[in-house]
Amino acid sequence: MRVISGAFRGMRLNAVSGNQTRPTADKVKESMFNMIGPYFDGGHALDLYAGTGALGIEAVSRGMRDAVLVDRQYAAIKTIKANVTLTKHPESFTILKMPVAKAIDHFAAAEQSFDLILMDPPYAQQHVIAQLAAFVTAHLLVPGGRVLVETGLDIVYPEIIPGYTKLRRQTYGVAQVLILERNEEDHD
Template sequence: MRVISGEFRGRRLAAVPGNQTRPTADKVKESMFNMLGPYFDGGRVLDLYAGTGGLGIEAVSRGMAHATFVDHQYAAIKTLRANLALFDAPERFTVIKAPVDRAIVTLGEAGEQFDLILADPPYAKQEVLAQLAALLAHDLVAPGGRVLFETGLDVVYPAVIAGYTILRRQTYGVAQVIILQREAEA
């Protein structure tokens, strides 16, 4: 696993030991960021189910100003902190050790908003539609902000998801990626 492009390009990231996490393959990660628009001009990214931190680190490397990482597993947090130590920029990263659903509530209560939210949940515990609704309910998606979920193929998305415009869907082997944008308020 490595950072594909941008400021931190080529840096290798450690993997979380064991089989509790499933890192996004470099080819899939590169495709995901090419779909999002390969580079960013500032903004804040939220990396849910962060694991190694590969998605959030990639977003910061490509121009996001700050990344917040959420994971509840001790081994993932330990690996994530080690990966972030590779970059001499602690002010650009925040790590939260908590279950994703609790972190969504806490971040919402703190008035946090993100321009990009990345989520790669364990395939066995996918609650994508409920979490998309929670992100809006807690006002975490900034106006015009985008959300990207990587899920297993067993997730069936409806043609319309309340509060979002579906920008893109793509399948990669056993994974699918969906990119949505928060709809403008009526």
């Protein structure tokens, strides 16, 4: 597992010990970022279910100003901290140990919004549709901001997801990637 492109290109990342996390394969990660970027000119990223922190680190490597990395597991947080240290730019990252629902409430209370939200939830515990709705309600995504979601193939997305425009859906073996853009007209 490594950083694919940008300032940290080639940097090898640590994996979380045990089998509680499922890191995104490098090929899938490269394809995902090519679909949404592939490079950024600043902005704030949020990596939910961060695991190793690889998606948030990749976003910063490719030009995001900073990233918040959220995970609820101690082993994941320990790995994220080690991987952020490897970047030699810890100031570009905020690491939060909390469940995603609590993180959404935290950002809503702080009136904090993001340009890019990355989600790679455990395939067995996916609440993606409800969380996408919560992002809209909490104003977590700026108008025109994007959400990149990796899930198992068992998730069937509705034709219309309120507050978003579907940009792309791609399958990779047992995974699917959905890219959404926050509708500007729906943002109040």
